[in-house]
Amino acid sequence: MSRPMSLASSIQAESARLAAACTGCGACVEACPMPDFLGLAPAAPPAVAAGMRAALQGAPVSPEGLAWVGACTRSGQCNAACPEALDVALMLRLAGMRLKGALGEPPRLPVPGDAGWAARVKAFARMTLTEEEQARWL
Numbered sequence: 001m002s003r004p005m006s007l008a009s010s011i012q013a014e015s016a017r018l019a020a021a022c023t024g025c026g027a028c029v030e031a032c033p034m035p036d037f038l039g040l041a042p043a044a045p046p047a048v049a050a051g052m053r054a055a056l057q058g059a060p061v062s063p064e065g066l067a068w069v070g071a072c073t074r075s076g077q078c079n080a081a082c083p084e085a086l087d088v089a090l091m092l093r094l095a096g097m098r099l100k101g102a103l104g105e106p107p108r109l110p111v112p113g114d115a116g117w118a119a120r121v122k123a124f125a126r127m128t129l130t131e132e133e134q135a136r137w138l
C-alpha cells in the first residue's frame, strides 16, 4: 500500500496543476467584486490573475496579485466566470496559504493574529497528518 501524500506535497501538487491549467485570461478577476474596493480597477485583470498564478508557482507576486489574493471573501463569483471551469476559489485559497508561508517560505501576506488559531490548527492537524509530519511541524 502506498503512503498518502503529505499535506505540503498535496498543496504543491495541486497548486502546480491548477496554475498549469490557468490560461491567465483574467475573467475571474473581472467577475470578482473585490478589485473595485482594492483600487485595482486600473490594473488589467490578466495582470492581477498572473499574481495568483505566480503565487501558486512559488514565484514573485506583484503588489496587485498580493492584494487580490489577500482580499478574497469567498464570494465564488470567480468560479462561474472561468472559461476553463477551474475552481478559482480553491486556487485563491491555495495561493493565500502559500503566501502566508504554508510551505515554509517567508510569509508575503499577513498571518492573522488569533491567539486560539494555532491550537485549533494543531488539533485538526493531529487528526490528518502522518506521525512523521506531526513530528516535523507540530
Ligand code: SF4
Pocket: 021, 022, 023, 024, 025, 026, 027, 028, 029, 049, 081, 082, 083, 084, 085, 086, 088, 091
Ligand atoms: S478565469 Fe480561469 S483561466 Fe482565466 S485567469 Fe482566472 S483561473 Fe485562469
